[in-house]
Amino acid sequence: MSAPASLHASSIFAVRETAECGRGVYATQFIPKGTLLFETAEIAASVIYREYWKEVCAQCFLYDRGRNWRIRDAKAGLAFCSEECQTAWKMDVVNDEAASIAIEGLGKTGQSNTSDADEDPEHLLPRPTTQEIDTAWAMAEEIATKIRAARTSTKPSKPERRLLAQILATPPIRGVIAYQLPAFLTVANSPSLWSDVLILESETMPYISPADLKFQITSYHHLLACAPLSLLDHITASNLRILAAKSSHNVFNIWSQDLDEDTSGGSECLGYGLWTAASYWNHSCGPNIRKRREGRMWKFWAERDVVEREALCISYLGGDEKHMTRSERREKLKEHWKFDCACTRCQEESD
Numbered sequence: 001m002s003a004p005a006s007l008h009a010s011s012i013f014a015v016r017e018t019a020e021c022g023r024g025v026y027a028t029q030f031i032p033k034g035t036l037l038f039e040t041a042e043i044a045a046s047v048i049y050r051e052y053w054k055e056v057c058a059q060c061f062l063y064d065r066g067r068n069w070r071i072r073d074a075k076a077g078l079a080f081c082s083e084e085c086q087t088a089w090k091m092d093v094v095n096d097e098a099a100s101i102a103i104e105g106l107g108k109t110g111q112s113n114t115s116d117a118d119e120d121p122e123h124l125l126p127r128p129t130t131q132e133i134d135t136a137w138a139m140a141e142e143i144a145t146k147i148r149a150a151r152t153s154t155k156p157s158k159p160e161r162r163l164l165a166q167i168l169a170t171p172p173i174r175g176v177i178a179y180q181l182p183a184f185l186t187v188a189n190s191p192s193l194w195s196d197v198l199i200l201e202s203e204t205m206p207y208i209s210p211a212d213l214k215f216q217i218t219s220y221h222h223l224l225a226c227a228p229l230s231l232l233d234h235i236t237a238s239n240l241r242i243l244a245a246k247s248s249h250n251v252f253n254i255w256s257q258d259l260d261e262d263t264s265g266g267s268e269c270l271g272y273g274l275w276t277a278a279s280y281w282n283h284s285c286g287p288n289i290r291k292r293r294e295g296r297m298w299k300f301w302a303e304r305d306v307v308e309r310e311a312l313c314i315s316y317l318g319g320d321e322k323h324m325t326r327s328e329r330r331e332k333l334k335e336h337w338k339f340d341c342a343c344t345r346c347q348e349e350s351d
Helices: 083-092 097-112 130-152 158-168 174-189 191-198 210-226 237-250 326-337 344-348
Strands: 013-018 022-027 036-040 046-048 071-073 078-080 252-255 269-273 289-294 297-302
Touching: 046 174, 071 083, 078 083, 130 158, 130 210, 130 237, 158 210, 174 191, 174 210, 174 237, 191 237, 210 237, 252 289, 326 344
Parallel strands: none
Antiparallel strands: 013 022, 036 297, 046 269, 071 078, 252 269, 289 297
16 A cells, blocks of 8 residues: 655645644645645545435445446445446555455445444434543444454354354444444554544544444444454454544535535535545635545645745635625534634625
8 A cells, every 4th residue: 555645745835733623734835726736535434324325336436426336346335436446445444355355344244234333323313422422432342352352363152253243134224334444444554544544633522423423333343253353453443533523524425526626525425535635734715725625635736826835725615605794604504613713714704
């Protein structure tokens, strides 16, 4: 696997810690409008929403207005727009025998999962508190310890075999396990990329509901029960909690590209991914950086001339900020990203 792109390595901007908004990106020289600043295709984890599994290429995320792709990977239960994309996906993700087996197991569990996560009544409850999260994971680890003992035993006892059967009989939500598995493969096969994940901003309460937390734990136990033994050391509660905490603020939505947008937008949101090196930019409601996804690649350009030492910012609102009032923007940013926007535009405008 190639080394991940690093946003730190640039001759025209630098990543710095600030007193106002944590880490930020700043121009180190004058940058003319239209300059390509950065591009990266390195994804620590990604998932396509259930309704688009057959319609979105698992490699380049191409979506053709609802058309089902004919090229399929039966083991993984994924679709591809071309044989080239299928080959590239195998080279990037299934890069050893253990990964191949894990992907195959994921495909099988996904086929049997008929439950609808959104129908769980616990989705209507408030976010779990940090104490509730810690308690849930502590209880989960007690079961995980027993699963590990059963998996690594040369001759599992009858209670151990019963436990494994019970875990495997409870199918996980495929969207959850499909996002977790690539992250574990990243931990196992690309430590440098995972190191970049570790330095991203964290959310202390990343689970949107008790049901979300429950699904994360169910998936954790399921992977422990069926993944190759070579991956067990990487499938840990700590890594899963890190993934959730970092993903909350840093994932990029995967939008269809059927509209002529100047950012990343489209008419349908197909899923999301954690492009680690693309997650350093801070937000502004009057961004000077334009972003767009091209296949797996995110690219960032200067939207206008940028002067030396100016903060380089994208919009977290995906272009919607152009038509929103100050109060609407700040409300949405507070709800989804947990900060009160104090960008120049918000300071200059009134409600």
